[in-house]
Amino acid sequence: MxxxxxxxxxxxxxxxxxxxxxxxxxxxxxxxxxxxxxxxxxxxDHRARLLRRSSTAPATIGFVWIDIANAFFSSVLRGIEEVADTRDCLVLAGSTEWSPERERRLVDALVERRVGGLIVVSSGAAAETLQSEMQRGTPLVFLDLEPGFDVVDLVRTDHRAGAVKATEHLVGGGHTDIAYFGDNLDIFSASERLIGFQTAMGAAGLQVDDKQVITGSHSGDEWREIIRSFFESSEHHPTAIFTTQNFVTLGAVQALHDLDLRSTIAHVGFDDIDLSEAVTPGVSVIPQFPRQLGRRAAEMLFNRVETDNAEPVRVVVEPPLIERGSGEIRPSR
Amino acid sequence: MxxxxxxxxxxxxxxxxxxxxxxxxxxxxxxxxxxxxxxxxxxxDHRARLLRRSSTAPATIGFVWIDIANAFFSSVLRGIEEVADTRDCLVLAGSTEWSPERERRLVDALVERRVGGLIVVSSGAAAETLQSEMQRGTPLVFLDLEPGFDVVDLVRTDHRAGAVKATEHLVGGGHTDIAYFGDNLDIFSASERLIGFQTAMGAAGLQVDDKQVITGSHSGDEWREIIRSFFESSEHHPTAIFTTQNFVTLGAVQALHDLDLRSTIAHVGFDDIDLSEAVTPGVSVIPQFPRQLGRRAAEMLFNRVETDNAEPVRVVVEPPLIERGSGEIRPSR
DNA sequence: GATGCCCTTGACAACGTTGTCAAGAACAGC
DNA sequence: GCTGTTCTTGACAACGTTGTCAAGGGCATC
Structure with a gap:
């Protein structure tokens, strides 16, 4: 200058x-x-400008997410960007890849860059920083996961209700023997979905066999192997499966296809996937609406910038069930 | 403080x-x-710190991409983040959604935030800013697209060679009548792929019918409609199709499935897709390796930070062909 | 021609931090 | 006890920008 x-x-x-x-x-x-x-x-120099200026509108917001490879979060980010764009605001996005350590570092880094607001998919690892930042007056919206401490604004799918709906659907189709494949249980959404599954099974008077509850954190290809060997090895086959995450669902579709069981084993997935209609039968799912969740979260964030003392907002969306064939297969026995 | x-x-x-x-x-x-x-x-306050500090290592790099909904770019971003993470560097990512106006604004915004480096999937719209930024000494790596002006560092797939390979594969299988479905031609990669298609067709002594070259910018669902009505309406059916982008491929698989033509019409796609093995037949593709492209680009970026006067580097990766069944269907006539 | 007003311009402080330098204290060696 | 060295600490400038205020010039009004 x-x-x-x-x-x-x-x-x-x-x-x-x-x-x-x-x-x-x-x-x-x-x-x-x-x-x-x-x-x-x-x-x-934007940084020097902000340093001096008693700016009001945020020029950058941060988004901390958990898994960059998961299309669910890409869509969330897209929703956030759509809203941020209308406010001439950039989105600084970083993924933690499930690491609490990385979550802490990322949140710290964003706070140090003085973002105007933060949307976080938080395991709760960075609670300390987030809470002190909230006190500084930075708008903060939590997404998808409950971070385990008192939260002001939050948007998520009703994981439990969705799992109940899926399970009831399978039970309603005559299945009494249902296997569960899903994410690691230390993830809020995963444990909620398992609770939903157990609740619905219990309500139907059905037993959940621990050997038929498989959890872990894997890629689609890994799930394909896991599910294939599950069906290859166990003498006792369930007549239906519930896969509670999109990678698991992708892996399951592949695995059942490999074993030529797709028309035999009923299957409902949580989260929609591409080509869910192009396979035979189509994949019945409990879809989430990630782009809308992102939009919603961003709107809440900007809203909080504008009206400081607004009441806490919790948006918990109950997902529908889409029947495409795989979830409507009747038990063969 | x-x-x-x-x-x-x-x-x-x-x-x-x-x-x-x-x-x-x-x-x-x-x-x-x-x-x-x-x-x-x-x-x-990170900003004030940088303002004062004669810092060397970049604390933030920018990534400007074209389409957030496309898994290809999510994977690229993942590769970039993997490398950036090892350097304690954050990635500021923004998507342009194909808008030159937005590309300009995004690049300006990142430059004003004084990112330590920039990886750009550029249509060339922000050429002016990018060039003056290059002169300021900011490391700059282009990815996937040639921006239409002299470029120092660039990483991309060899779109043309990939398209040639796909076309030769179909021609080698006996097809003489091949339809082409792909992205808008003002996108560098799309026009390269069409050139590759035309080149290989010409080399085989085959005619390309303009009515069988369909281009445009659409979602997977839109392509599904377009390709379905293409096969429903035209009296003259090609025996094979080449779809040159992942959304197009997804749409085509759905459309051919809808019409029960997946075992009849040969099909090769550019870019790999999920479930490409779970459909029947599997989808033969020319895969790209987006995560590796991202890693490579980020490494080049950091490399340029460290060694200022390095020679320009151009990495153009020739992609392989994966046979899964759909590309090996013989013509029925 | 003096006064008052507006319009343009620049000097200076401030934002939150780090780099430079010097002052002061503590301690060792003669 | 004096000198020199080291260790700890603080005062101050600087980074690149904007907000505040005042100075100077031009013009209208009396």
Whole structure:
């Protein structure tokens, strides 16, 4: 900026005025400054600007998510960006890949960059930083997971109700012997879904066999192997399965296809997947609406910027069930 | 920081020393300062820190991409994050959703935030800003697309060679009548793929019928409709199709499935998709390796930070062909 | 021609941090 | 006890910008 001022033969305050279109600068000076700006390729330094300015509207918001490979969160991010874009706001996104350590570091890094707000898919690892940041007045919205401490704003799917719905659907189709494949139970959404499964099974008077509850954190290909060997090895086959995450569902579809069991074993998944209609039979699912969750969370965030003392908002969306064939297979025995 | 200094009864320089673990501070002062930091929930302001510091290693890099809904770019981002993470570097990601206007704004915003480097999937819209930023010495790596001006570092798939390979595969299987479905031609990769298709067709002495080259920018569901009505309406059916982007491939698999043509029409796609093995027949593809492209780009970026005068690097990866069944169907006529 | 007003411009402080340097204390060696 | 060295600490400038205020010039009004 100093260089631009020298080039144009004015003080740097005048440059500042021109760059920010404050007005009150004579036309020829404006022109001289603009020429100098163009000649030197000058860009204002956003950080210094924010440092000085008693800015109100956030120019950057942060998004901390858990798994970059999962299309669910990509769609969430898309929803967030759509809303942020209308406010000329950038999204600083970082994924933790399930590591509490990384969650702490990421949240710290974002807080240190003084983002105007934060949307977090939090395991609760960064609770301390998040809470002190909340006290500083930074808007904070939690998404998908309950972080395990008192939370102001939160948006998520009703994981438990969705799992109940899926299980009831299978039970209603005549299945009494249902296997469960899902994410690690230290993840809030995963444990909620298992609780939903157990609740619905219990309500139907059915027993849950521990050997038929398989949990863990794996890629789609790993799940494919796990589910294939589950069906290959166990003498006792369930007549239906409930897969409670999109990778698990993808793996299960592949595995059942490999074993030519897709028309025999009933299957409902949590989260929608691509090509769910192109396989035979189609994959029945409890879909989530990640893009809308993202939009909703971002709107809540900006809302909190504007109205400081608003009541806490908790949005918990009950998901529907989409029948496509795989969930409607009757038990063969 | 001033508050912390007051609370601990020291000067703020001492606080700075403690926070940055510079050493040379007596143990009891360290303890007092740390207590004050904890009590007040103090976080250093990263922006101010960078403003002062003659820092070398970048703390933030930017990634500008074109389509957040496309899993290809999510994987690229993942690769970038993996590398950035090892350098304690955050990734500021923004998607342009194909809008040149948005590309300009995003690149400007990142430059103004003084990112330490930039990985760009650029249509060329922000050429001016990017070039002046390159002159400022900011490391810059282009990914996937040629932006239409002289470029220093670039990583991409060899779109043309991949398309040639796919087309030759279909031609080699006996097909002479092949339809092409792909992205808008003002996108570099799309036009390259079409050129590859045309080249291989020409080399085989085959004619390309303009009515069988369908291009546009659509979602998977839209492509499903387009391809379904293409096969429903035209009296003349091609015996094979080449779909040159993952959404198009997804749509085509669905559409052919809807019409019960998946075992009749040969099909090769560009970009791999989920469940490509679970459908019948499996989907033959020219896969890209987005995560590796991202890793490669990030490594080049950091490399350029370290060695300033390095030669320009262009990495153009020739993709393989994966046979899964759909591409090996013989023409029925 | 003096006064008052507005319009343009620049000097300076401030934002929150780190780098530089010097002051002061503590200690060792003569 | 004096000198020199080291260790701890703080004062101050600087990073690049914007907010505040005052100075100076031009113009209208009396």
């Amino acid at each position: 100093r260089d631009v001022a020298a080039e144009a033969g004015v003080s740097f305050k005048t440059v500042s005025r021109v760059v920010n279109r404050e007005g009150g600068v004579s036309p020829d000076l404006v022109e001289r400054v603009e020429k100098a700006v163009a000649a030197l390729g000058y860009r204002p | 001033r508050d912390v200094a007051a609370e601990a009864g020291v000067s703020f320089k001492t606080v700075s020393r403690v926070v940055n673990r510079e050493g040379g501070v007596s143990p009891d002062l360290v303890e007092r300062v740390e207590k004050a930091v904890a009590a007040l929930g103090y976080r250093p």
